[in-house]
Amino acid sequence: MLKPKDTYDAVIIGAGISGLVCGCYLAKAGMKVLIVEQHYKPGGYCTSFKRQGFTFDAAAHSFGGYRENGTMFRIINDLGLNLRIERYDPSDVIVTSDYRISLWNDPNRTVEELQSAFPHESKKIRDFFYFLSNSEPFDFVVLRKKTFRELLDQYFTDENLRSILSFPVLGNGGLPPSLISAFTAAKIYIEFLLDGGYYPGESMQSLSDSLARKFKEYGGELRLSCPVTKIRVKENVIEGVFLDKSTFILTRNVVSCCDTRQTVFDLLGQRLVREEFMRKLETMQPSLSVFVAYLGIDHSFEPLLRPGVNVWIMPHYNIEEMYLTLRDKSINETMGYMIRLSPNGKSLQAFVNAPFKNKEYWIENKYPLLEDFIRRIESVIPNLSQHIVYKDASTPYTMYRYTLNYKGAAYGWASIPSQLFAPEFKFIDGIGGLFLCGHWTAQTQGIPGAAYLGSETAKLILRKGKYGL
Amino acid sequence: MTDNVEKEIVAIISDVSGFEPEDIKPGTNFFQDLEIDSIKAIEITVAIEKKFKISVRDEDVPNITTVKEAVELVNKLIAEKPNVKA
Numbered sequence: 001m002l003k004p005k006d007t008y009d010a011v012i013i014g015a016g017i018s019g020l021v022c023g024c025y026l027a028k029a030g031m032k033v034l035i036v037e038q039h040y041k042p043g044g045y046c047t048s049f050k051r052q053g054f055t056f057d058a059a060a061h062s063f064g065g066y067r068e069n070g071t072m073f074r075i076i077n078d079l080g081l082n083l084r085i086e087r088y089d090p091s092d093v094i095v096t097s098d099y100r101i102s103l104w105n106d107p108n109r110t111v112e113e114l115q116s117a118f119p120h121e122s123k124k125i126r127d128f129f130y131f132l133s134n135s136e137p138f139d140f141v142v143l144r145k146k147t148f149r150e151l152l153d154q155y156f157t158d159e160n161l162r163s164i165l166s167f168p169v170l171g172n173g174g175l176p177p178s179l180i181s182a183f184t185a186a187k188i189y190i191e192f193l194l195d196g197g198y199y200p201g202e203s204m205q206s207l208s209d210s211l212a213r214k215f216k217e218y219g220g221e222l223r224l225s226c227p228v229t230k231i232r233v234k235e236n237v238i239e240g241v242f243l244d245k246s247t248f249i250l251t252r253n254v255v256s257c258c259d260t261r262q263t264v265f266d267l268l269g270q271r272l273v274r275e276e277f278m279r280k281l282e283t284m285q286p287s288l289s290v291f292v293a294y295l296g297i298d299h300s301f302e303p304l305l306r307p308g309v310n311v312w313i314m315p316h317y318n319i320e321e322m323y324l325t326l327r328d329k330s331i332n333e334t335m336g337y338m339i340r341l342s343p344n345g346k347s348l349q350a351f352v353n354a355p356f357k358n359k360e361y362w363i364e365n366k367y368p369l370l371e372d373f374i375r376r377i378e379s380v381i382p383n384l385s386q387h388i389v390y391k392d393a394s395t396p397y398t399m400y401r402y403t404l405n406y407k408g409a410a411y412g413w414a415s416i417p418s419q420l421f422a423p424e425f426k427f428i429d430g431i432g433g434l435f436l437c438g439h440w441t442a443q444t445q446g447i448p449g450a451a452y453l454g455s456e457t458a459k460l461i462l463r464k465g466k467y468g469l
Numbered sequence: 470m471t472d473n474v475e476k477e478i479v480a481i482i483s484d485v486s487g488f489e490p491e492d493i494k495p496g497t498n499f500f501q502d503l504e505i506d507s508i509k510a511i512e513i514t515v516a517i518e519k520k521f522k523i524s525v526r527d528e529d530v531p532n533i534t535t536v537k538e539a540v541e542l543v544n545k546l547i548a549e550k551p552n553v554k555a
Contacts, residue, residue, distance in 0.1 A: 135507075137499075137500060137505055138530050138531060141507075141530045142527040142530055143511075420515065443508075444508055452508075456487075
């Protein structure tokens with residue numbers, strides 16, 4: 001017999017940034033909302049952990065989109081989150097054997113720095129950044145079939161400049177310029193690189209915790225360590241979710257923030273899903289995952305590294321080859337990577353894109369690869385290993401284990417133009433009350449992307465009045 | 470046919486924007502009335518291209534601000550399609 005407390009206006013699967021933001025908006029509007037999360041802490045890729053006195057951000061390490069009218073600015077203010085937000089300047093530095101280019105909080109300063117490094121491309125550099133900063137929404141429609149390579153070619157002839165501009169896009173989007181959609185790359189520039197470097201208080205966990213707190217203040221209920229086992233549909237309408245075999249939660253609306261494959265194959269059952277959707281799903285390729293080194297240190301490496309600044313180490317200019325080697329082999333000596341001193345200056349995080357492979361590969365290779373990675377970083381930061389007092393790493397399998405993202409994908413589906421979809425991955429045709437959300441549903445990613453999708457899904461539910469309040 | 474085209478376009482805009490079809494009129498402005506941003510603009514364009522099997526040209530894109538303009542453009546592109554009855 002179902003008790004009234006087991007009935008909700010909406011159940012959200014996953015307490016990543018998109019689920020938390022969606023939950024906050026729905027609860028704020030007066031809906032009775034339950035968020036269920038399989039991990040023991042909220043945040044998805046935006047979580048942090050402590051080891052031997054050091055705090056490490058698990059994956060997401062800063063956020064963007066906090067300029068006035070930026071996505072994060074709007075959402076944080078809408079929800080009245082109480083957060084102390086710092087911004088680091090520059091947010092990013094790209095280092096090659098010939099150049100050291102900073103991405104400053106003031107985009108004009110970034111433009112000037114690039115112009116002085118590449119004077120022959122001076123006008124085009126200004127035009128490129130003007131396009132990114134001043135375009136209207138429909139101006140981006142012309143990018144929908146283009147790759148970033150095609151966009152760069154419209155502006156620049158200097159191969160090194162094109163590579164320098166592409167490297168942080170590889171790091172933030174997991175694809176080289178010949179494959180990544182120009183739109184996704186433009187969004188990475190607009191939201192991560194030209195308006196990046198923000199940090200929420202103690203650690204990235206502060207952002208997730210603050211959303212979780214706000215959600216509860218609005219009357220929402222968050223259950224952690226609580227996986228959903230099944231979504232039940234009756235006569236083409238959502239009826240509820242099973243939390244385990246015996247706990248059934250009655251609801252008319254389910255927002256699934258986990259990946260589409262999991263929603264379809266594990267939670268829904270593919271017999272409920274139309275053939276056309278299944279065919280599309282089977283062709284979709286996920287993005288790469290990441291390998292992250294977490295190093296606790298007892299020494300300041302300033303000015304080589306400055307707290308809160310992402311430093312992109314580019315060993316060579318061939319981004320295409322860098323990507324292919326990462327995708328087809330594994331992390332290796334030709335890879336570029338990003339290293340970052342934590343805002344409190346006590347720990348280092350180093351990131352490289354990595355293929356999922358399988359659990360056994362990473363169990364066998366995690367520590368040898370971590371040692372290799374540290375040696376490689378040491379060529380840029382001399383004597384690093386003498387100052388490491390704690391070290392560990394996350395592999396793509398770790399990313400999968402904590403978030404259940406398909407193949408540990410860091411950015412949802414790979415952002416290639418052919419996977420730039422219409423809203424078809426936001427709903428499953430023929431199932432009323434089911435909303436798909438999160439980085440698997442649109443070509444926007446990272447914290448601003450996930451937060452945007454959470455707020456938009458909430459708006460859809462509230463506007464359409466599809467919920468049974 | 471034009472009425473059907475308009476209905477289909479309104480349905481797509483409604484799906485993407487979350488606004489009810491009856492709130493989407495010919496004079497409705499995508500940006501001021503429907504909060505269409507760059508992602509939704511692409512989603513609407515891609516969905517329209519797929520639905521009507523047309524390809525929107527880059528030079529046509531900046532001229533679209535209202536539902537009426539979108540319907541007119543789609544009708545024009547359908548009429549221009551080779552060997553297909555509009």
